[in-house]
Amino acid sequence: MGVLAFYLTQNNKKLEIEIKELERTYQALEEEFYHISSYFDLLNPSE
DSSP, X not given: OHHHHXXXXXXXXXXXXXXXXXXXXXXXXXXXXXXXXXHHHHHSOOO
């Protein structure tokens, strides 16, 4: 049982790290998208 518990714990830690990296990537993409869309708003105002 101990080996299985250890294995699951290791996998959980890996998953948590991957999720944090995905969240960082998502935030970076969101900021990039915001910059791009505000740039297009400058080029092509909706009014």
